[in-house]
Amino acid sequence: MDLRKLILALALLGAFIPFAKTLHASYQVQRQQLLDSTLESNLAYATKLAKSTDDFVQSAQLQLDYTAQLLVDEMDDPARLDTEAARLRLTSKSFNSIVIFDNTGKVLATSPETLQLQGKVLASAAVRESIRSRQPLISRPYLSAAGNFIVLMVSPIRDPRGGFLGAIGGAIHLQKENILDRLLGQHFYHDGSYLYVVDSEGRIIYHPDLSRIGKVVAGNQAVADVTRGGSGTASIVNSKGKVMLAGYAPVAATGWGVIAQRPRDVTLAPLTSLMRTVFVKTLPLALVTVLLLWWCARIIAHPLRMLAYGARNMDQPGTSQRIRSVRSWYFESRELKKAMLLGIGLFQKSISKLREDVNTDPLTGLGNRRHLQARVQELQERATPFAVVSLDIDHFKRVNDTWGHDVGDLVLKQLAMHMQDISRVDDAPCRVGGEEFVLLLPGASVASAAQVAERLRLQIERANMAPVDRVTVSLGVSAWPESSQDIATVFKTADEMLYVAKRGGRNRVEIYTPPA
Structure with a gap:
């Protein structure tokens, strides 16, 4: 050459x-970045819908409880029972059908009447269990006497002395149009993304493909974890052999689980x-x-x-x-x-x-979770004490629902600016979730971090974030090693204090004080 x-x-x-x-x-x-972002988005999405489903279940149970109280003195009045059954079904829109039965399981009233169950004795496991326990319950999915695949919610009817007179049940017909369709179906996308709901045994109770309802999902990491009450993300293979990026969260009131997933190839197609x-x-x-x-x-x-x-x-x-x-x-x-x-x-x-x-949140310009972990590791290696301020925007869902996601993003950016405004050179303001933020304060104690948190809270409360009327945050404070020698515990206690602030009325700072 x-x-x-x-x-x-x-x-x-x-x-x-x-x-x-x-x-x-x-x-x-x-x-x-695309994979992590999609997984985090699906987790946030599943968590949000799980909370909505949980709220619906509790609301529906309250409706049944209220109607059960109204029927205490009406158990011998068939016309009154029929009227209440029809009223509850038509006004609540929560159930496909209503059934009222006595303490032997004999049907006293139904809505709609086309169920043709009047006078029959129900022998399903759900009815037998409600008679035995005499407590409110939510059944597993089963095939009803009318031939419908249902989930039954039951509330007992008791006389003033506590005697069990019977019960009122509301059925959700899983293979027909139902409240879950209205609650979850509107979130279906056309890029192959979808969500489904499983019960505590991994049996599908909601799915865009009706043929999948009633089938047990096996060998699925997300389903296995969510049925144990866990939440998180996973890369899984669906029933059609397609790799999906899934986020999942449990429905606390029922033991159900919501799984939101998107095809990996769709996520990576733009790249x-x-x-x-x-x-x-x-x-x-x-x-x-x-x-x-x-x-x-x-x-x-x-x-x-x-x-x-x-x-x-x-x-x-x-x-x-x-x-x-x-x-x-x-x-x-x-x-x-x-x-x-x-x-x-x-x-x-x-x-x-x-x-x-990679280490920066693209919306706010703050550090992301990866950046936060790197800073914490650096401080730990140097044996430098630090404080953690965990904060969350109060009623942020209301901001998005009222003014739209564009305004919601603007609020997130302005909050980030306020965090940067009060931060020192070595401080690390980070966005770790949708409306969740963490402020890492090297060298700070719990007391000094609480002062910083209070200044931030007041500054945000007084800030003009038009068109939103008023924005507030709840904050939790913990410190290492002052609060705990374990760093994971420090972050956990900061989050717990944040939730304490939420439960305490929001727009406040809560400080973790280790037990004596």
């Missing part, structure tokens, strides 16, 4: 290897398209670069050939001049080295920027 080809090969390697590494690193970083576009648009420039490198290699090789010629002809006149002229290229070589160093510097800067993006 002659020198010109060697220079060309080295130049090509020097140009395209960093470029390929940059593309690869960019792809991997952005891919992980694949982007990288393909970058490659196509870069290809013409790459071809021009190859031609330019070939020309440069020829220009660089020519003086070196002259130097070799001069070395072979040292006894010829003018050789010294030719060598001096070639030696001037050493300066150019040094400049080339500087240019290469500059190119490497630009490459490292690009990688640094990508790393910064």
Whole structure:
């Protein structure tokens, strides 16, 4: 291989290897960002819908309890029972059918009357259990006497002395249009994303595909965890063999679980398209670069050939001049080295920027959970005490529902600005969830962190965040190692104090005080 080809090969390697590494690193970083973001979004989504479902179940149970109280003195009045059954079904819209039965399971009234159960004795496990326990219950899914696949919610009817007179039950027909469709069906997307609900045994009770209802989901990490009361994220394979990115959360009142998931290939499709576009648009420039490198290699090789010629002809006149002229290229070589160093510097800067993006929340510009974990590890390694202020926007769902997500995002950005405003140089304000934030205060005690938290609370309360009338936050404070030697416990207690502040009326600061 002659020198010109060697220079060309080295130049090509020097140009395209960093470029390929940059593309690869960019792809991997952005891919992980997309996966993490989708998992976190699905978790937040499942948690929100699980809470909505839990609220519905409690509300429906209260409706049954109220009607049960009204029927205490009406158990011998069939017309009154029919009226109340019809009223509850038609006004609440929570149940597909209502049944009232006595303490033997004999049906006294139904709505609608087309169920044709009047006078029959119900023998289902759910009815027998309600008669035995004489307590409110929510059944497992089962096939009713009328041939419907249902979940039955039951409330006992008791006389003033506590005697069991019977019960009123509300049925949700799982394979027909029902309240779960109205509560969850409106959240169906057209990109392959969907959500479904399972009972405590992993049996599907809501699914966009009605044929799946009633089937038990096996070998699914998300379902296995949520039926144990867990919440989180997982990459799973659905019944059609497609990899899905799932977030899941339990429904506390029933033991059900809500799983929201999106196809992984749909999540990554924009990134694949982007990288393909970058490659196509870069290809013409790459071809021009190859031609330019070939020309440069020829220009660089020519003086070196002259130097070799001069070395072979040292006894010829003018050789010294030719060598001096070639030696001037050493300066150019040094400049080339500087240019290469500059190119490497630009490459490292690009990688640094990508790393910064990985550790930054794109909406608010604050650090994200990854950044928070890195800072905590750094402080722990230095044995530097720190305080944690965990905060959450009060009634943030109401902001999104009333003014829209654009205004909600604006509120998040303004809150981030207030956090940065009160932060010191070494403090780390971070966004770790939808409307959840953490302020890490190196060197701070619980007392000093509480003062910072109170200043932040007052500043946000007084801030003008138009068009939102008023925005408040609830805050919880803990510190390491003052509150606990275990860092995970410190963050957990800060979150617990946040929830204490929520339960205490919101717009307040709660401080963790370790037991004596």
